[in-house]
Amino acid sequence: MFSFVFVVNVEAQAAVFDVVRYGAVADGKTDNTKAFSEAWNQACQTRGSTMVLIPKGTYLLNPIIFEGPCKGRTGFSIQGTLKASTDKQYFGLGYWINFRYVNDLAIDGRGSLDGQGPSAWPYNSCSKASSCRVLPTSLKLDFITNSIVNGITLIDSKQVQINLFACQGLKISNVKIQAPADSPNTDGIHMGKSIDIEIFNSEISTGDDCISLSPGSRNINVHNVLCGPGHGISVGSLGKGPDEDDVEALAVRNSTFVGTENGVRVKTWATNYPSNVRNLTYDQIHMVNVRNPIIIDQKYCLTGNCKQGSSSSQVQIRDVKFRNIWGDSTSEVAVDLECSQSRPCQGIELNNIDLVYNKGPARSYCSNAGGVALGRQTPPSCL
Structure with missing residues (x-):
């Protein structure tokens, strides 16, 4: 077993992959994209129930894609704060955290996603031109099925907070979404080509x-x-x-x-x-x-x-x-x-x-x- 792999069994018999054991540093400054990616890939390709754990602390994270299909039920437990980059080179990607092609995904925890929107809002021109730059969505879910998003908080996305595309059988509950009333195009939850979606017990404050x-x-x-x-x-x-x-x-x-x-x-x-x-x-x-x-x-x-x-x-x-x-x-x-x-x-x-x-x-x-x-x-x- 390699030294960077950390797997334990919890009551639910899920294998836990702690991002800290993959090199993540909770100082709010270090780019943790590589550590998060390695933890996800290991969890996704492990059979049975698994969980990527983000402990308490503040983790800087550049744009990242978590892609399936996975070999079992996969959890993504956010207990700390994830902080988006303010580097303008990433503003045109359209996403910050993107989950794709995953069935039976559980994103939960008491942590938060801080999109650091004020760094990007001045560059939003969508009210003036249809060909405006698409700024990053904080949590983008593409082709996600039979899954849940529960308990997390999203703060100040650069544009849309949660975006669903081609999802089916998704439940979003007990989430808090926060952005100022004058923040441009910061829709709380936007969806398209998605069916059987339930949103409940949540609070949404936003500029769109x-x-x-x-x-x-x-x-x-x-x-x-x-x-x-x-x-x-x-x-x-x-x-x-x-x-x-x-x-x-x-x-x-x-x-x-x-x-x-x-x-x-x-x-x-x-x-x-x-x-x-x-x-x-x-x-x-x-x-x-x-x-x-x-x-x-x-x-x-x-x-x-x-x-x-x-x-x-x-x-x-x-x-x-x-x-x-x-x-x-x-x-x-x-x-x-x-x-x-x-x-x-x-x-x-x-x-x-x-x-x-x-x-x-x-x-x-x-x-x-x-x-x-x-x-x-x-x-x-x-x-």
Whole structure:
């Protein structure tokens, strides 16, 4: 047995690979990429249950890829603080910590990922140009299946905090995500082409969407989430390019939004590319000082990112249920349903809505929206 390998058995009979035994130094200055990589490779290629352990302390870590497939259930236990590099040579990679092609992965612990975002935020130009530089995501999960992320804290990502691509059967729970309200594009959890995802018992404070769903998101279950500050929970943006996969079967329940720009939102670009959004349910949602508590925006556009002359989205939205939503709006229009002229929204349900404007009577606005209003309606329904 080589001197750098450290394996012990714990109660769960998992072999533990301590990064310190592979040369990691918890001084916040030493690059530990090699030690982490060696610990992961050894754990991943060991049969049975294994765990990479990051003990307490602060570990500097340059961009790294942890790749499978692995030979058994693989844990990644973060008890210390991982600190991202501020070297600008890494800003264009698009990831900091990237797990790929792993089944039965468990990322957990009471530690944190510090993305050191303030070093990169001044270089974010995405609000001005569609060809902006993609800054690193703190935790990028690609093709991860039947896995969990539990208990960790993410702080100040350079861009998106957690990004899911082509994942299936993933549970994210008891995570804390923290970034200032003015930090650019720091979505809490963003996903695309992912199915059977559950997010629960978590707190997300960020400068963009707390949770965002892009094309191909299906069977997404969100519950007991505290969102704020941020831009709310958003489906979209959709319809920007051809051949986008549909978004369907989202449920957001028993959650609270505090001081967010939006509450529950669906947004599609004002372009001519068709796709579908269907079967969304929002139930038992508390809004506290939210600017746009309920919003469908099919004319979404950022400076420099829209086709000239485009005015009517080709994304079809149907079967969206807003149930038992209450609290206060910081804008007069508490319910704003601005649907496409060419493809009007179908099957919208407003059921027991109680939203008040903090400066006077609230109102609702509907355009090209078809559906039904049930139960209490404050403001009066426009359907």
